[in-house]
Amino acid sequence: MITYIIRRLLAAVLLLFIVSAAVFSIFYLVPRLVGATPETLATRYVGRSATPETVNLIAHKLGFYDPIWVQYGRWVKGIFLGSEYDYGSGTEQCPAPCFGYSFITRQPVWPDLLDRLPVTLSLAVGAATLWVIFGVATGVLSALRRGSLLDRAAMGVSLAGVSMPIFFTGLISLLVFSYQLKWTAAGGSYTPFTENPGDWFYSLLLPWIVLAFQFSAQYARLTRAGMLETLGEDYIRTARAKGLPERAVTVQHGLRAALTPLLTIFGLDFGLLLGGAVLTEQVFSLPGLGKYAVDAITNNDLPKVLGVTMMAALFVVVANLVVDLLYAVVDPRVRIN
Amino acid sequence: MNQRTRVLVAATAALALSLTAACGGDGDDSSSGSKAKPEFNAAVDKIFNPSDKKGGTIRLANAGDWDSLDPGDTYYGYSWDFLRLYGRSLLTFKPSAGQDGNELIPDLAENLGETKDNGKTWTYKLRKGVKYEDGTEVKAADVKYAVLRSLDKETFPNGPDYFRQFLNLPEGYKGPYKSKGVNTDSAITTPDDSTVVFHLKQAFGGFDYLAALTQTVPVPESKDKGANYKQHVISTGPYMFDQNNLGKNFTLKRNPNWDQGTDPFRKALPDAFEVSLNVNPDDIDNRLLSGDLDIDVVGTGVQPATLGRVVGDPTAKAGTDNPYQSRLWYTSIVGTVKPLDNIDCRKAVLYAADRTGYQTAFGGPLAGGDLASTIMPPTIPGYQKYDLYPAGPDNTGDVAKAKEALAACGQPNGFETNIAYRAERPKEKATAESLQQSLARVGIKLTLKPFPQGDYFSQYAGNPPYVKANNIGLATNGWGADWNDGFGYLSQIVDSRVIRETGGSSNVSVRDPQVDKMLDEALGLTDAKAREAKWGEIDRKVMEDAFILPGVYAKALLIRPKKLTNVYVNPAYNMYDYVALGVA
Numbered sequence: 001m002i003t004y005i006i007r008r009l010l011a012a013v014l015l016l017f018i019v020s021a022a023v024f025s026i027f028y029l030v031p032r033l034v035g036a037t038p039e040t041l042a043t044r045y046v047g048r049s050a051t052p053e054t055v056n057l058i059a060h061k062l063g064f065y066d067p068i069w070v071q072y073g074r075w076v077k078g079i080f081l082g083s084e085y086d087y088g089s090g091t092e093q094c095p096a097p098c099f100g101y102s103f104i105t106r107q108p109v110w111p112d113l114l115d116r117l118p119v120t121l122s123l124a125v126g127a128a129t130l131w132v133i134f135g136v137a138t139g140v141l142s143a144l145r146r147g148s149l150l151d152r153a154a155m156g157v158s159l160a161g162v163s164m165p166i167f168f169t170g171l172i173s174l175l176v177f178s179y180q181l182k183w184t185a186a187g188g189s190y191t192p193f194t195e196n197p198g199d200w201f202y203s204l205l206l207p208w209i210v211l212a213f214q215f216s217a218q219y220a221r222l223t224r225a226g227m228l229e230t231l232g233e234d235y236i237r238t239a240r241a242k243g244l245p246e247r248a249v250t251v252q253h254g255l256r257a258a259l260t261p262l263l264t265i266f267g268l269d270f271g272l273l274l275g276g277a278v279l280t281e282q283v284f285s286l287p288g289l290g291k292y293a294v295d296a297i298t299n300n301d302l303p304k305v306l307g308v309t310m311m312a313a314l315f316v317v318v319a320n321l322v323v324d325l326l327y328a329v330v331d332p333r334v335r336i337n
Numbered sequence: 338m339n340q341r342t343r344v345l346v347a348a349t350a351a352l353a354l355s356l357t358a359a360c361g362g363d364g365d366d367s368s369s370g371s372k373a374k375p376e377f378n379a380a381v382d383k384i385f386n387p388s389d390k391k392g393g394t395i396r397l398a399n400a401g402d403w404d405s406l407d408p409g410d411t412y413y414g415y416s417w418d419f420l421r422l423y424g425r426s427l428l429t430f431k432p433s434a435g436q437d438g439n440e441l442i443p444d445l446a447e448n449l450g451e452t453k454d455n456g457k458t459w460t461y462k463l464r465k466g467v468k469y470e471d472g473t474e475v476k477a478a479d480v481k482y483a484v485l486r487s488l489d490k491e492t493f494p495n496g497p498d499y500f501r502q503f504l505n506l507p508e509g510y511k512g513p514y515k516s517k518g519v520n521t522d523s524a525i526t527t528p529d530d531s532t533v534v535f536h537l538k539q540a541f542g543g544f545d546y547l548a549a550l551t552q553t554v555p556v557p558e559s560k561d562k563g564a565n566y567k568q569h570v571i572s573t574g575p576y577m578f579d580q581n582n583l584g585k586n587f588t589l590k591r592n593p594n595w596d597q598g599t600d601p602f603r604k605a606l607p608d609a610f611e612v613s614l615n616v617n618p619d620d621i622d623n624r625l626l627s628g629d630l631d632i633d634v635v636g637t638g639v640q641p642a643t644l645g646r647v648v649g650d651p652t653a654k655a656g657t658d659n660p661y662q663s664r665l666w667y668t669s670i671v672g673t674v675k676p677l678d679n680i681d682c683r684k685a686v687l688y689a690a691d692r693t694g695y696q697t698a699f700g701g702p703l704a705g706g707d708l709a710s711t712i713m714p715p716t717i718p719g720y721q722k723y724d725l726y727p728a729g730p731d732n733t734g735d736v737a738k739a740k741e742a743l744a745a746c747g748q749p750n751g752f753e754t755n756i757a758y759r760a761e762r763p764k765e766k767a768t769a770e771s772l773q774q775s776l777a778r779v780g781i782k783l784t785l786k787p788f789p790q791g792d793y794f795s796q797y798a799g800n801p802p803y804v805k806a807n808n809i810g811l812a813t814n815g816w817g818a819d820w821n822d823g824f825g826y827l828s829q830i831v832d833s834r835v836i837r838e839t840g841g842s843s844n845v846s847v848r849d850p851q852v853d854k855m856l857d858e859a860l861g862l863t864d865a866k867a868r869e870a871k872w873g874e875i876d877r878k879v880m881e882d883a884f885i886l887p888g889v890y891a892k893a894l895l896i897r898p899k900k901l902t903n904v905y906v907n908p909a910y911n912m913y914d915y916v917a918l919g920v921a
Contacts, residue, residue: 040795043841047404047412047495052837054490054498061491088492088514088563105402106564107583115582171619179627186629187620188398188613285616287585295402295584295615 005321012317019313020306024072027302038064044300045103062103075100075306099310100303109307112292117311119190120288123280124273126204127211132266135216139223140255143231154220161217170210170283177206188285207284211277215269219262226258233257260331263323271319275312375655380897380904380913382435386921388902393920394609395901397634400618402584404495407567408554409487412495414817415636417551418910421603422589422610423572424554427461427480427533428545430820430909432602432917438907439718439821441545442602445475445555445573449545456540456863461548463531468594469557470572477527479555485521487552488512492564497819499547505536514563542863543824575605586613606903606919619643625896626653632901636912637662638893644704647894656897659703660906663716663826664817664891666699666764667709668772669846670884673801674754674810681746683883686811687726689739689779694771695888699764703894708732709887712831712876716908719823719869725880739779751780754810757798760787765813768888772811783811800840812845817891821909823859823872831879832856847884 031041042059043050050058063071077083078098084091085101085108094101099109138158142151177184184206191199230236231254239249278290285291289308296304373379373386405411408424421429421444429444431437443449445467450459467475484504487496489512504524510516526534535544547553560571569578575597576589589610597605612634622643624630633639639647639657647653668690676682692708699705710724729735743749756772758765766787773783786809788797797803798812818826829835833848852875859871879885895912897904902921907914 035796036792039839040792043792043795045494046490047497050490050494050841051498051501052839052841054494055841057491058494087565088486088489089561090563092565105583112584115585171623174620175623179623179629186624188616283617283620285613285620287615291615292584 005325008321008324012314012321015317016310016313020076020310021072023306023309024068024075024302027300027305028068028071032068075303099307102301102304104299104301109303112304113289113307113311116287116289116292118192119286120274120277120281120290122193122200122204123207123211123277123286123288124270126208127215127277127280128266128270128273130208130212131215131219134212135219136223136255136262138216138220140227140250142220142224143227144250146228151224155224158217158220161213162221164214166210166214166279167283169213170207170280173206173210174284187283190286204286207280207286210284211273211280218265222262222265223258226261227254230254230257256330260327263326263330267319267323268316271316272312274315274319275308375897377654378658379655380434380658381660381906383905384434384917385897385904386902388919388921389604389606390902390919390921391606391608393607394611395607395631395918395920396611396613396629397632398613398616398621398624398630399634400616400621401635402614405493405567406570406581406587407493407564408551408570409483409556410493410495410567411551412497413635414910415634415912418636418907418912419634419915420551420554421574421916422576423570423574423578423592424551425467425573425600426551426553427463427548428553429549429602430907432907432914434905434907434914436718436908438909438914439716441549444549444600444602445480445553446548450535450548452544452863454540456542456544456861457537459535459537459544459548461533461535463533464599465531466596467573467599468596469555470577470592470594472594473557475555475573476530477533478530479557480533480553481521481525481527482513482558482561483554483556484525484552485513486556486561489514491515496552497550499550500552503537503539503541503544503547505538513558540861540863542859542861542865542868543822546820546822546825549820575600575603576610579609584614586611588612603916604903604919605916622896625898626656628899631898632913632915632918633896634915636893636895636910638704638895641700641704643896644700644894647896648703656899658895658897658906659892660895660908660911661706661714661716662817662891662893662911663714663821663908664815665709665712665714666695666706666768666813666815666888666891667712668756668768668886668888669798669812669814670886671804671810671812671846672848672882672884673805674808676746676748676752677754677810679746680883681742682748682752684726685739685742685746685748685779686776686781687883687886688728688735688742689776689781690728690886691734691771691775692728692732692888694733694775695768698767698771699889699891703892705764706889706892709890710880711887712879712885713823713826713872714818714890716911717818717821717823717826717872718865719872719876721873721876723877723880725877726883734775734778736778743779743781748780751782753782753784755786755808756783756811756813757786757788757793757809758813759790759793761790762813768813794843794845795841797840798845799842801836801838803840804845811886814843814845815891816843823869823875824856827872827875828856831875847879847882849878849882849884852878852882 038059039055041064042055046054046058059065078100080096082096082098083094085094094108097110101108138154142154145151174187178186185203190203193200236249236253239253278294281288281290282294293308379385403416404413408420425445427446428441431440431442445463446461447464450461452459463477484500487493488501506524507519510519524536555573557571568581572592575592575595577592579588579590581587591608618640619642621633622639647657670677670683670686672678696705696708713720756769758769769785776783798809816830830844831847831852833853835844836842855875859868862868900921902919903917904913
């Protein structure tokens, strides 16, 4: 088992290198291939009406005159060994892991990422809790009462949840529940848990519900389909025939088998969310990793884009590793094989 | 459809209708706290809801982020407006509604600048008793240091570069960090603790406008942290930073060492300011309409989605203002591309263009602006109303005059050329399409050429060799004033000497040595009225040259804060005056 985990972790490191090289190429190599010069790249990071001298200075400062591989090597070196940054009136040490300094704000990226992570973590954990509880419960009930009004209503609502994008449901919800009814917090009013747990809960309630609405809809439909398939299996009939209570048949035999594919999807979904619930954070102006990524991409702020991409990739890899390990717990057949 | 299904459909429809009704705008103004009657443009040219009541917190939001909070490193109009809350430059614009707001008044200085050699040396005396937030007194050397540090473009790349252009600096001077110990007395001297003297390379009658730049806000050298100074700017204004989470939010609280006795124009009514950054722009509009937020700090107007809601609802429209933006959206007519090197061919373009189509492309009169016929917008002193190329009674173009001009330039059947626009800007695309249609009426065939906005001026429309080689005869363009003065507005778009063969200039088309000469003459004029008259002459000369097709004088639709007092649009910033506001 330990060898397996180490092998997976080493593969993850390799994957992160590939991802970082790919992102670096998209932002640096591709523009160069279509004719961009260090100066034209630098014009994005200076004020309006900048003189050619200013553009040259910034191109030098950001290292655009160096070959691509030197720039990439400098970035990788910073992660492992840290780097030094000249802020004009002095220099400061950026300790490892130093993901570089923003081209726009001239602030180090790593503290930003650590600062944004709790917001995304709060959003993802809260929403995941809601969607797993409501999604799976709705799916199980629908499967058990197939064809009933409850089943049709639940599947109708879940179809709406899957169909409506967050930037629609989010804005409508804000308009109705925050600005008209004043039941929930306004956008952009996130409070850290450490400052005030009550305000933290209040500020995240609507984003949790909106995000969970979309995901629980998917999970309800998947659970229903999985349950219906499992409940038709021979071993379920055997379980009923040998006199097991219906609850044990449904939960221990039916739901457990239906959970395996759900777990795979949950791992992917949760890992992606930890990397930044981009739309939700954008709509509700939550200062998490997703919002950070959008702002970084909008401003062509490469060190920020690289930093947040690395973090997102890491979360996806780790979440998948955890899911693979959990298979053995959920499904005994995996253990035997 | 069975009974149960019918019930479900009816319930869903009822929910949808109730949601629609709930979202139909906020007609209830009972919670606004405002005593004045809201009406459209109630805060343009006059003060809405005047009051001297103190206390409360003003809540602002920004859809993006500041370029920098450092006074030496910022170039946004809203930032200059807001910065007056925590910084005092030598001069500033008068906090006043109407055209008075364009008037310069002394702030950190006692008086406007004095010059005894026709604008080559400028002297400013500082007010006595102005202190930083830590209680230490502001000295002339701090102003000198602040200006010099802003010249370090490697550390402060965002701010304007006018001081380097005009100050008589030592050769190769790079600012106090990199040129440590270099004597800069050739550029700025401080004969005593309260006098700053600027020495220029050439006479500049409008130097007072440079003294009003935020780069003259004093910075104590002992507290300067270079690029990190923006984390905590040391205040000289009525407010100081309380919390500053860069990229997320910041708050200002009262500065206990600010003395109203040294500051005749700031009322400092609210107790605090809360600013959220990187907020969803549609959410900002919704919060403004509901009164949950006071100000969209950027001040460039509502989002397209909100525009429809506001325009269609008289109550909502009464809560908005529609000021000019001191900006012109226009199309450059490039004289280096044949046959537009012939002035009559350029005139044909001006006559044939559908001006109403241009306005529609930019969103109509409210979101876009007024039809333009000059280069300077009406907010710039020196503006004169005239139209050298009338576009007919319905402003859709004068086809007959255009054909006459084409005949005069030897192209009676028209010609072919390309029009460049920024691909990410739908309004510019719509402009190009409108021109394509209207110019086709006289045989001028335009081919649309979209280019990425990040490289638009450096590689494409602003790159003279590329323009010539690729037959870019027209290029959509736009320009806003650094400040409301002919120099601040015109110098970057009509002076042929700012055109760089390597690209990057906003002046894409105006190449007239006579215009350059007129600009130099205007620079040396110390009499404001004479200077303003000169800017008007330059405007007319460029229009006679037919290098620019004016589109619209830009306007913005601002949602007026519901719970604030002393609300008015200051024309110097084209948005609400942030130092005047109070909480109702």
